[in-house]
Amino acid sequence: MTTPHEGADPDSPEGRGGAAxxxxxxxxxxxxxxxxxxxxxxxxxxxxxxxGLNALTMRRLGAYLGVEAMALYRYVPGRENxxxxxxxxxxxxxxxxxxxxxSASHGWQDYLQRLAHGVRRIxxxxxxxxxxxxxxxxxxxxxxxxxxxxxxVESFLTALIDSGFTEEAAVAAYRAYSSFLLxxxxxxxxxxxxxxxxxxxxxxxxxxxxxxxxxxxPTVVRLESxxxxxxxxxxxxxxxxxxxxxLEIVLAEGRTPRRGDRRR
Amino acid sequence: MTTPHEGADPDSPEGRGGAAxxxxxxxxxxxxxxxxxxxxxxxxxxxxxxxGLNALTMRRLGAYLGVEAMALYRYVPGRENxxxxxxxxxxxxxxxxxxxxxSASHGWQDYLQRLAHGVRRIxxxxxxxxxxxxxxxxxxxxxxxxxxxxxxVESFLTALIDSGFTEEAAVAAYRAYSSFLLxxxxxxxxxxxxxxxxxxxxxxxxxxxxxxxxxxxPTVVRLESxxxxxxxxxxxxxxxxxxxxxLEIVLAEGRTPRRGDRRR
DNA sequence: CCCGGCGATTTACCTTGTAAACAACCTTTC
DNA sequence: GAAAGGTTGTTTACAAGGTAAATCGCCGGG
Numbered sequence: 001m002t003t004p005h006e007g008a009d010p011d012s013p014e015g016r017g018g019a020a021x022x023x024x025x026x027x028x029x030x031x032x033x034x035x036x037x038x039x040x041x042x043x044x045x046x047x048x049x050x051x052g053l054n055a056l057t058m059r060r061l062g063a064y065l066g067v068e069a070m071a072l073y074r075y076v077p078g079r080e081n082x083x084x085x086x087x088x089x090x091x092x093x094x095x096x097x098x099x100x101x102x103s104a105s106h107g108w109q110d111y112l113q114r115l116a117h118g119v120r121r122i123x124x125x126x127x128x129x130x131x132x133x134x135x136x137x138x139x140x141x142x143x144x145x146x147x148x149x150x151x152x153v154e155s156f157l158t159a160l161i162d163s164g165f166t167e168e169a170a171v172a173a174y175r176a177y178s179s180f181l182l183x184x185x186x187x188x189x190x191x192x193x194x195x196x197x198x199x200x201x202x203x204x205x206x207x208x209x210x211x212x213x214x215x216x217x218p219t220v221v222r223l224e225s226x227x228x229x230x231x232x233x234x235x236x237x238x239x240x241x242x243x244x245x246x247l248e249i250v251l252a253e254g255r256t257p258r259r260g261d262r263r264r
Numbered sequence: 265m266t267t268p269h270e271g272a273d274p275d276s277p278e279g280r281g282g283a284a285x286x287x288x289x290x291x292x293x294x295x296x297x298x299x300x301x302x303x304x305x306x307x308x309x310x311x312x313x314x315x316g317l318n319a320l321t322m323r324r325l326g327a328y329l330g331v332e333a334m335a336l337y338r339y340v341p342g343r344e345n346x347x348x349x350x351x352x353x354x355x356x357x358x359x360x361x362x363x364x365x366x367s368a369s370h371g372w373q374d375y376l377q378r379l380a381h382g383v384r385r386i387x388x389x390x391x392x393x394x395x396x397x398x399x400x401x402x403x404x405x406x407x408x409x410x411x412x413x414x415x416x417v418e419s420f421l422t423a424l425i426d427s428g429f430t431e432e433a434a435v436a437a438y439r440a441y442s443s444f445l446l447x448x449x450x451x452x453x454x455x456x457x458x459x460x461x462x463x464x465x466x467x468x469x470x471x472x473x474x475x476x477x478x479x480x481x482p483t484v485v486r487l488e489s490x491x492x493x494x495x496x497x498x499x500x501x502x503x504x505x506x507x508x509x510x511l512e513i514v515l516a517e518g519r520t521p522r523r524g525d526r527r528r
Numbered sequence: 529c530c531c532g533g534c535g536a537t538t539t540a541c542c543t544t545g546t547a548a549a550c551a552a553c554c555t556t557t558c
Numbered sequence: 559g560a561a562a563g564g565t566t567g568t569t570t571a572c573a574a575g576g577t578a579a580a581t582c583g584c585c586g587g588g
Contacts, residue, residue, distance in 0.1 A: 035536090070577075070578095073576095151480075153481070154480070154482075167490060171487060172499070175495075175499055176499070179444075179447035182446075183447020186446060186450070190409075212414075216414075216415075218418075223431055226435045227438075228405065228406055235440070239440060242506075246506060321545085331567070333545085333546090334567075338567080342545075343544090
């Protein structure tokens with residue numbers, strides 16, 4: 001039953017060779033060798049992955065590394081910066097993913113597909129970290145999560161423009177693509193997270209306590225099993241393909257978005 | 265110049281009669297009359313709106329209400345619960361919005377359009393609060409932000425089912441709709457927020473300091489003006505219409521999503 | 529053998545969330 | 559009108575947590 005059905009989710013951590021796990025994240029006391037920024041960030045990611053974001057404090061992260069909290073300040077200016085570094089590191093795993101390319105050498109659809117799945121892999125590999133990617137303010141307003149680095153924005157835009165998109169269409173595509181990725185992945189990840197994480201409530205809820213009178217919501221009750229189904233992978237694919245189709249039309253028509261409005 | 269161009273964004277706070285501002289949020293020392301939960305939550309929202317989420321502490325909120333921090337604990341079990349209450353209150357503004365209906369009396373497209381714009385109005389009215397809506401764990405995994413209340417889920421599902429959607433299609437639509445709303449609004453709101461909020465840096469950046477060598481990203485530089493354009497309203501409308509079209513096809517074909525394809 | 533400096537620790541301080549005891553006031557009841 | 563009790567806000571107190579500053583141990587070079 002561990003294998004969902006026909007094909008396991010190719011983006012799930014167990015479902016592949018771990019290409020998205022660039023930083024092996026040395027075990028707690030393991031590193032002994034000198035600390036350095038990369039190690040601190042790696043430990044922070046590992047720590048968040050296993051303990052949750054709320055559990056991350058400077059003191060605990062220090063302990064996790066077998067060191068006092070203040071030692072971390074030699075490599076990280078402060079907590080905020082640590083979190084920024086975590087976000088950056090996690091997104092940087094994209095560079096280590098052999099299935100994601102920086103340029104659209106096999107067509108822009110292939111490029112966008114691979115990029116989307118690469119990001120999804122990261123999100124699923126670090127469900128506790130991903131919300132940070134969304135909530136940390138980006139460098140510039142037009143660097144949108146989850147593609148938070150200039151390098152990827154550059155890559156994205158040139159890939160589309162080189163494939164024939166107008167500049168306006170490429171920018172519009174970038175926005176639509178970001179929204180799509182962020183919305184889907186944030187919901188998928190939070191859904192997964194709820195299954196266990198939220199302040200573990202050990203006492204088995206007596207099946208009547210938590211539910212606040214469902215009698216008012218008959219449809220919800222009736223569809224509960226449907227609602228509880230996890231079709232994330234299929235939905236992601238579906239929405240992604242729809243987006244690509246939409247972009248294909250834009251490309252074919254060679255105009256900005258849709259709509260024939262003269263812009264002043 | 266305050267009026268963008270031809271038509272102002274109908275969802276922006278200035279752009280309408282304030283239908284989305286259900287809680288007037290009495291000014292700081294104003295209320296003097298007894299505190300109560302509603303007042304505390306209203307103050308919290310007002311406080312976050314003007315000071316930002318990070319600035320909210322029990323002590324400061326107390327001061328804002330002209331009261332000691334501990335007084336708040338009579339009406340709110342603790343900080344976490346306060347935030348939950350804030351989220352709930354903000355979403356509840358939907359009930360006070362005369363342009364949003366609970367049932368699809370004018371067709372499901374009309375229903376979804378109004379609902380989407382209602383949520384967008386809330387997001388734009390409370391840009392600092394909205395991220396909370398996304399990040400706070402929902403009651404059940406299938407209650408997805410930003411439609412965080414059972415009542416709206418019920419409303420959504422029955423609206424679609426009554427309009428002829430199969431149960432599966434209605435649930436799929438619910439998921440797609442949530443993702444769309446969350447992705448778009450989160451990005452729109454964070455983009456707006458960045459313009460001022462992030463730990464105001466008073467010293468005028470000398471125009472060369474912050475920018476980390478843009479020479480590597482020629483396309484980004486070239487398209488900067490395009491990237492900085494704020495076309496949120498149009499993009500939202502565009503994506504929403506696309507979603508509705510997609511649903512229309514699903515409805516017409518009377519099948520779940522698409523997929524007749526076995527993949528690979 | 530002494531020394532300067534790096535890397536980590538110790539101390540210390542301030543902010544926050546929150547428990548507990550307390551005070552002030554309003555209402556009820558005889 | 560006074561005693562009893564409840565409601566509402568305050569005071570005090572403490573445990574985290576972030577982080578500045580001083581300190582200590584160690585090590586290679588003079």
